[in-house]
Amino acid sequence: MGVAVYAISYDPADVLAAFALKRGVTFPLLSDVGSVVIRRLGLLNDHLDQQHAYFGVETTDRHRGIPHPGMFLLDEDGVVQDKVFEQQHRTRLSAPAMVETLLRGPSTRPTTSALAESDGVRVAVSVNQDFYRPYQKLLLTVRITIPQGTHVYAEPSSDGLTGLNCVIEPVEGLDAGTLELPPSSTIDAAGEPLDGYEGDVAGRIWFAINKFQGDVTLHIGVRYQACTDFLCYPPAGLRIPLELRGVDLIRD
Template sequence: MISELGLTNQHVEAQQAFFGKGVSERHRGIPYPGTFILDEGGTVVGKEFEQSYRDRASGSYLLDQLGVAPLDPGAQEQEATPGVKARAWVGTSTYRPLQKVPVHVRLDMADGVHVYVPPVPDGFVPLSVVVPGHEALLGGSARVPNGTPHAVEGLGERFFVVTDQVDLTVPVKLAGRGFELDGQQRAEPRPEGAATIPVVIRYQACTSTECFPPQELQLELGLTEEDVLRPER
């Protein structure tokens, strides 16, 4: 079936050579790692594949690709500006090394409050969400949605804003105790099995009569590592 679908990993020798390793029998004939997503009738409605067998999509990542991102009751939240509440969550309490996991951020804005999004004139701060990376975390930044044109009386510049509610996602990858981010196994595992994911949210909110100072929120999300699944020999 793997060969019939054209899923045999044709790059495994180059991938192993990149890490300074040879190819053993257990590498031959392995497929590209991936998942087919089926609807209730068994029809393929989506797929998620990686080139390297060292990368994997987590269940929460696949749900995110389907637009399913329920608010986690354990979400970290902060309200630094009147009328704006920021929440961040992962949607899972555990991870396995080298899995991709989505970090979710939601901003809820009260009636009459808006937040600027890019592009903005000099002196104003647009919405951004960043997960800073480190040696065991491949971070990134969220794609901010397009805003609605907005005019400010007395100013000639053009603004774009979001209102009500906005959801953003940053896919991240966690190396875990025993691996580097490139998939190399560590000679000495890291001591901690719990991962902390930092989330930095920047924005500036205004009403029709008042603009609040720019805000930078720093939240932290925690996950517990589970062991890599290995076939029995």
């Protein structure tokens, strides 16, 4: 994809050289001693006291001068196309999530996926890498294939109908967002307009597992109600298991 990578911290060059050697980093690690550029760009983390109070950490000299954690994507002209910053240092995008959402390219890491079907509606769930690491943000994708002549309802649904939704059942340390879906369309359900989906629908949920617990089986709950012009099925509730290998944080 031809993307140059630069990483900036306040470390002196010899610290960065040792780190690059140890971790096999070949892209430039830039040394902003005194956090001069970090300050000039307005990226100095000046909320340390409040953050440290929250985490119960004592602020010491090494904390002064750290930037907010995040990244900018620049286009060919050097214009900021996108920026992704985190509220705290431990959280970060997984590489495949970065490639897919920021660089909009295909990720080459192995994925994990599972399938289920009910009332002719097929549901495929996948995570864009086959392992989790604490505080790494992963992307769960839900692909729903609805046969022609059938629709499912969107949330919030009316009249006792069940709208399409998907949740990750809690595991220890799970930090999950809500299902992001494309806008629904208006479906003429036997003369009554209702919000729903037809054809192929893909949604996603951001999540992280913030406690290492070895390999994990996530259970993905998907519910929807499929209807044709003639009949409505009872609400479907699928529970799809998805395996993720556990990989702990690197600790030196």
